[in-house]
Amino acid sequence: MKFKPEQLQKLIQLTLETREDDTIGCDGCSQMMEQFAQAELDGVEISDSLAVVRAHLDQCRCCRAEYKALIEGLREILL
Numbered sequence: 001m002k003f004k005p006e007q008l009q010k011l012i013q014l015t016l017e018t019r020e021d022d023t024i025g026c027d028g029c030s031q032m033m034e035q036f037a038q039a040e041l042d043g044v045e046i047s048d049s050l051a052v053v054r055a056h057l058d059q060c061r062c063c064r065a066e067y068k069a070l071i072e073g074l075r076e077i078l079l
């Protein structure tokens with residue numbers, strides 16, 4: 001399947017729009033994920049640097065699955 005240039009343009013625009021708040025990407029997310037999970041489990045307030053992790057998790061299905069597995073693993077260790 002071949003895209004016309006204007007279709008590609010639209011696709012790029014859509015991609016950019018959905019990633020508006022996502023400043024860290026999957027790499028940054030996986031680096032911060034443990035810290036974020038820890039804060040979540042401790043019930044401490046999420047700082048700005050961790051809020052971007054939450055924003056990414058809201059938008060990224062694969063990171064969300066990873067995060068869920070991490071949280072469940074941590075809960076098992078801690079509880």
Ligand SMILES: [Zn+2]
Pocket residue numbers: 025026027029056060061062063064
């Ligand atoms: Zn991701």
